[in-house]
Amino acid sequence: MQESLTDEIYLNVNGNTDSEWAFAVFLSQLKTPLQTEPFCHSVLKEAMLKTITKMNEWGKAAGVTEASMMNFAVTDGVSVVCSRYISSKTLEAASLYFSSGTRFESYKPGHYRMIKADKREDIVVIASEPLTFEKADWLTIPTNTLVVITSKLNVLTYPILDEFHNPSGRAQEQSTVAVVKGEGRDDGARDPNHREVVFVEDRRTLPTLAAIDSPQISNASRATFESSAPPTNAPLKLNLSTPAKGASSQTVTSSSPLMVA
Numbered sequence: 001m002q003e004s005l006t007d008e009i010y011l012n013v014n015g016n017t018d019s020e021w022a023f024a025v026f027l028s029q030l031k032t033p034l035q036t037e038p039f040c041h042s043v044l045k046e047a048m049l050k051t052i053t054k055m056n057e058w059g060k061a062a063g064v065t066e067a068s069m070m071n072f073a074v075t076d077g078v079s080v081v082c083s084r085y086i087s088s089k090t091l092e093a094a095s096l097y098f099s100s101g102t103r104f105e106s107y108k109p110g111h112y113r114m115i116k117a118d119k120r121e122d123i124v125v126i127a128s129e130p131l132t133f134e135k136a137d138w139l140t141i142p143t144n145t146l147v148v149i150t151s152k153l154n155v156l157t158y159p160i161l162d163e164f165h166n167p168s169g170r171a172q173e174q175s176t177v178a179v180v181k182g183e184g185r186d187d188g189a190r191d192p193n194h195r196e197v198v199f200v201e202d203r204r205t206l207p208t209l210a211a212i213d214s215p216q217i218s219n220a221s222r223a224t225f226e227s228s229a230p231p232t233n234a235p236l237k238l239n240l241s242t243p244a245k246g247a248s249s250q251t252v253t254s255s256s257p258l259m260v261a
Helices: 018-028 041-061 167-171
Strands: 073-075 080-084 097-101 103-108 111-115 123-127 145-149 155-159 176-181 196-201 222-225 236-244 247-256
Touching (some): 080 123, 097 111, 123 145
Parallel strands (some): 155 247
Antiparallel strands (some): 080 145, 103 111, 145 155, 176 196, 222 236, 236 247
């Protein structure tokens, strides 16, 4: 990995964590990595895809047989690119969710909901776990998916089409999800000196982008697909209308198809 970096990028790494070196690899995929002007979001997306490809190639060359999780997030201050990824055709990657709207508002002590006051998106939140108890406010980002937030706060998601792309097979394997033992769920107190990735049964029922029009969430969100048969490598475009209490309905336009530290 280090040998693949230019001197310019190599000398800008100050530590020795996996996320720092992964970011260096990401920078090396850009033609002008140290430019001060913002990048086009499509440039960041392609650099992220190349980074994941490089990691998989190096893992194979080193004889790594275990699945590697690559949940990345990177921004140039204008656009954001995130990935939810695992090098497996059947296992689920570490979780990732997003919520968008006008603002979070408290409706009782300790409880918040996303308010969607108009047709514009004022905030987009991407998190490894939902930050509120309102399930209708959060969508699950599917495994092996790239999420792009543009400068206009449009949320675009793209399936990562590589050797581990297996949407039909993975849909039948929703029972396992990767988590970091010692950092939440039912694993007890956090222990920063002992972090172990394990696969546990996933009983969460939050809707996913890929199944946003499924019957079980029809009361929470109404979805109409604008393209019945998009190209395989093109974003899937959909409209989500989610009524919020005390606010008018909100339409979110989304195009549906950074290292784990």
